[in-house]
Amino acid sequence: MDDIWLVILGLAAATFSIRMAGAMLGARLPQSGAWARILQSLPGCLIVALVSVSLLSGGPNEWIAGAIAAAVAILSRSLLATMVIGITAIWFLRHFVVF
Amino acid sequence: MFKSGNNTQEFINGFKEVVPLAIGAGIYGLAFGLLAAQAHMDELQVGIMGTTVFAGASQIIAVERIVSGGGALVAIIAGAALNLRLLLITASIRDVYAGRPFWQVVLGAHLTTDENWALMLSARAEGRSVGYWYLVGAGLMMLLVWLMATIAGVTFATAIPDPRALGTDFAFTAAFIAIARSLWTCHWDFIPWVTSFVVVALLILPGFVDGSWAMIAGGVAGATLAGLRRNG
Numbered sequence: 001m002d003d004i005w006l007v008i009l010g011l012a013a014a015t016f017s018i019r020m021a022g023a024m025l026g027a028r029l030p031q032s033g034a035w036a037r038i039l040q041s042l043p044g045c046l047i048v049a050l051v052s053v054s055l056l057s058g059g060p061n062e063w064i065a066g067a068i069a070a071a072v073a074i075l076s077r078s079l080l081a082t083m084v085i086g087i088t089a090i091w092f093l094r095h096f097v098v099f
Numbered sequence: 100m101f102k103s104g105n106n107t108q109e110f111i112n113g114f115k116e117v118v119p120l121a122i123g124a125g126i127y128g129l130a131f132g133l134l135a136a137q138a139h140m141d142e143l144q145v146g147i148m149g150t151t152v153f154a155g156a157s158q159i160i161a162v163e164r165i166v167s168g169g170g171a172l173v174a175i176i177a178g179a180a181l182n183l184r185l186l187l188i189t190a191s192i193r194d195v196y197a198g199r200p201f202w203q204v205v206l207g208a209h210l211t212t213d214e215n216w217a218l219m220l221s222a223r224a225e226g227r228s229v230g231y232w233y234l235v236g237a238g239l240m241m242l243l244v245w246l247m248a249t250i251a252g253v254t255f256a257t258a259i260p261d262p263r264a265l266g267t268d269f270a271f272t273a274a275f276i277a278i279a280r281s282l283w284t285c286h287w288d289f290i291p292w293v294t295s296f297v298v299v300a301l302l303i304l305p306g307f308v309d310g311s312w313a314m315i316a317g318g319v320a321g322a323t324l325a326g327l328r329r330n331g
Contacts, residue, residue, distance in 0.1 A: 003165060003170070003171045003174075004138065004139075004140055004144055004165065005144070006171040006175075007161055007162075007165060007171050007174045007175055007178075008144065008147060008148045008151065008152065010171065010175035011148075011152050011157060011158070011161050011174070011175050011178045011179065012148070012151035012152045014175060014178070014179035014182065015152050015153070015154050015157065015178070015179065015182045015185070016151075016208075016209060018179070018182050018183060018185050018186045019185050019186070019189050019208040019209060019211060020189075020204075020205070020208050021186050021189075022185060022186035022187065022188065022189030022190040022191075022208070023189045023190070023193065023196045023204055023207075023208045025186070025190050026189065026190035026191065026192070026193025026196075027193050027196065027197060029190070029193075034326045034327055035326065036326075037325060037326035037327075037328075038322045038323055038325065038326030038327075039190060039191050039193065039322075039326075040191075040325075040326075041288075041291055041321065041322040041325035041326060042187055042190070042191040042318060042319075042322040043188075043191045043192075043216075043217075043220050043282065044279070044282045044283070044288055044291070044292060044321075045291050045292060045294075045295040045317070045318045045319075045320075045321030045322045045325070046184065046187060046188065046191070046295075046314070046318035046322075047217060047275055047278055047279045047282060048279055048292045048295045048296055048317070048318075048321065049295045049296070049298075049299050049313070049314045049315075049316075049317030049318040049321070050213070050275055050314050050318075051272060051275045051276055051279055052295065052296045052299035052300065052303075052313075052314075052317060053299055053303060053310040053311075053313055053314045053317075054271065054272045054275075054310075055272065056299065056300055056303050056304060057303065057310055062269070062272070065269060065273075066272065066276065069272070069273045069276045069277070070276050070280070072277075073276050073277040073279075073280035074280055077277075077280065077281065078277070079119055079120075079221075079274060079277045079278070079281075080119050082273050082274070082276060082277035082280075083119060083123065083270055083273045083274050083277070085273075086269055086270075086272065086273025086276070087265075087266045087267055087269050087270055087273060088266070089269075090266040090269040091265065091266030094263075094266060
């Protein structure tokens with residue numbers, strides 16, 4: 001029981017420190033040159049890495065659904081359409097296709 | 100870029116536009132509630148944890164460590180390791196917090212999640228001049244939905260279906276595929292993005308490291324390549 005409160009407190013403190021450290025660190029890094037270009041490229045690369053992790057942690061079903069979602073995203077540029085078709089695709093693959 | 104509109108309107112836009120992403124996170128919230136019930140957490144603990152930690156994946160992994168008997172220290176370390184990416188996320192939008200009073204930096208940093216961060220970048224990629232209040236409005240909606248979903252999850256633990264059976268666990272991946280597409284600006288992004296993918300694949304497929312470390316390494320590798328390149 002006490003473990004729960006300890007974890008809540010510890011994880012809350014650690015997570016808040018991490019978020020603030022990023023905001024402070026970002027403010028202290030130079031506004032131009034290599035560091036600035038790294039920070040500017042970071043969001044896109046992080047999102048690609050995030051998607052790569054979740055697709056590669058799955059199997060062929062996730063890869064195919066991911067490819068379908070990517071095609072919808074490229075053609076429609078719609079967040080909602082990509083989510084709805086992506087979820088429908090993974091549901092269909094898991095229920096009706098055996099890999 | 101236009102001159103920035105008034106703060107209230109920006110706040111409301113963020114609050115509304117994040118709803119599809121918040122629903123995606125809410126599905127994880129239900130799953131977290133189920134896990135919290137297994138750890139014998141009550142509604143108050145789930146609510147306080149959601150408000151103060153406010154980072155879904157780390158809450159899930161920490162409580163999962165408790166359920167599997169790993170102890171408090173292991174739970175905190177596992178959750179914090181997963182959240183190291185938030186350091187890069189807040190650092191990458193430094194302009195949002197720049198020149199603000201300290202309480203606003205604290206509020207904005209605490210309310211920054213994968214979802215509202217990505218949504219704000221996506222809105223900017225469309226040429227809209229959104230910033231701090233858009234991020235905070237979207238973050239507040241994320242918090243409200245996260246609290247409702249996690250508390251509902253722990254309360255109705257026995258009645259909730261497994262997200263995998265419905266395919267809704269894929270909501271997050273699909274959303275981020277759409278956001279990656281909107282962040283694509285020009286062919287200069289191609290090599291850094293491929294680098295990020297390859298680094299993640301090399302680390303994760305042989306099982307060297309778990310997903311959160313692979314994500315950090317992949318993101319940093321791609322961005323570093325982009326940063327060191329001339330005229331990038």
